[in-house]
Amino acid sequence: MARILLACLWLLGLGLIAHAEEAGEGLTALPRGVELPVRVRVAVRVLNVLEVREVGGQARLHLEITQRWHDPRLAFDAVAQGLSREDRVGAEADERLKAIWSPGLVLDNQVGGRDSRTVALSIHAHGEAVVIERFEADVRVRMTMDAFPFDQQNLTLALSLPRHPQQEAVLMTTEADRQFSGIERALAVVDWRPIGLSFVNDLAMGWNARSYSRLNVTVTLAREAQRYVLRIFVPVIAVLAVSLFVLWGPGLLEKDKGSLIFSSLLALAAISFTFESSFPGAISLNTPVAEMISLGYLYLVSVLLFEVVLSVVVAQPGGRWREEAEALRGHLRWALPAMMLIVCLGAALRALPG
Template sequence: MRIALLSGNRLSLPVAASANVILFVLLALFQLQLAHAESRSLDQVNLASSDDTPTAVSPPKRPTEITVGAYLIGLSRVSPPSEAFPSFEVEMFVDLSWRDHRLAFASPTGQPMVFLEEEAEEKLSEIWSPDIEIQHEVEQRTTDSIELMIFPDGTVQYEESFGAVVNARLDLRRFPFDKQTFDLEIQSFVWDQNELKLIVNEQLLGMDTDFYTPEWTVTGIEALLSQRSEIRDENAFSTFTFRIHATRHGGHYLLRILMPLMFVMVLAWSLLWADPIDRVRIGFIALLTVVATHTVISRSLPRLHYPTFSDILLTICYFYAAVLVVESIWVNRVALKSTERASEIDRKMRWILPLGTSVVLVISILILWI
């Protein structure tokens, strides 16, 4: 009887273990089936939400109006005119604002959600944004600070302080007394004029009048709106242009180059009272002075297809010195036959040469400045 009981216990142990294994397998299969069902349900929810809330892939309406404000902190640098591809560097503050009803939320206090720096960049990547970029940049702009605010009614306000280097188009006809306009163009990279429209916020336009720029004075700013066609899309893009008006300080060129040249020309004019034999040698010295000055100024300019004010002035000085040399040789030959005739020529040239030069110079200035 004892032997039978022992054998019975030995037989019941494998049966119990098998039952436990079967129960564990059934439980695992049930959990796997439940997880699969939850996954399918979540996929369906995500698919439905992506169809119903296209916040990050499309503008809230067509076209979405973006108000733009810009403030010039400073014109940091303008490349020298000798560069073939001139550029300018600015420090600016830009404010963009639009309304996206999909971002509206309930707020008892009415306070906006505020995101700064990295948080602002991350949040901006999660919502729809105008994807603004600066046209004709020499290099990617450097962002100093970012602030993103989302108000309860869905209004989004984006503020950025940055520095940028942009290509410049210079008109050097009046160099070194020229005035230039530097254009910074802001445009959406993705959304054309049918989907996005830029609007100027006049209250947020301005400039820092205390900022000092070497060799330049910023005289004013203005904002322009236009439609620009790009090769990347068949439709035009709404473009905001922030135009900077600046005047070059011509004192450096006036004091160190032009005034010494004028002084040499006046001294050369005084030679008309000197002996004709000594005039030729000094006249050639004046001519060489003009050549040297022209060389210095030419190094300050690129290869232009039009004459500048400095080119016209130096050409007049060339003519002035050449006439002085030719007149001196002529008077020297006339004096061999008639001293009175030579003196009469000198008396006339003392007035004709400076007056004629002045008239040509005034006409040239009027042509360039009017």
């Protein structure tokens, strides 16, 4: 009899331990009574673009990220409590989030911490939880300057759930969620204008070779090219236009032509340093502006070379090739500037979007 009583007490103890473990997990374990994987709906709003650093491949954004998921354990009687949802903000929301299951959404390409962070949590009577988080953060993005200053940049935000493989939780966005997504029209960066947002689902591989859900949110920005035309192209054209005076100016000596060309080369070098300082990446990276300046060196040297050599041949009264040199000189006066103009226009047109 004593053995039977002892066995019953032992089984009762096991049951109490199991119940205690289950209670210890409480609401922080994966939601029960729902179909796995748990669907975490995400909406993203870009409240502001504070800075774009092309050379460093970084951007500073002010974001609002909304997460929604359903957990039956959070449901409550709206009539008994006299409200349809519970709202918490700031520290209260953070404390409540520690006591319930949350997806653990992270921004994979974030650099550093989050500044000016605010968070709000709403729990609806039917068990839906909504977390809205606003913060400023630096993100590492891939940028290309091939079309500067006519470029568009795609800033990708990689959102993922590193705590849960895709068999347990997945990120998704629906048409209803996209109504809460978007980008503000007035941005702090005056040289950029917003184009829009796009969402693409992806997978990320974890350390244990398990796949995790990822949602790539792409913010598309277009550079305000008209702000750069006068500051970039007019100085370059003005320096290259000196070649027309060398080619067509009457009565110029060879040493005067050389002085003008070498002065233009120095001015072009000074412009390239100025551009790189004012517009980082405009010269150091492969841009149409860098291509024009590089070809400008070759063009100015070619003008000087052809003009000096042909002038020497033409200056010989009884020279064998005097007439041919005179005709070639007349053609090159038109051909060299025309070829340079066509090449520059081609580089600019090739960089235009679309």
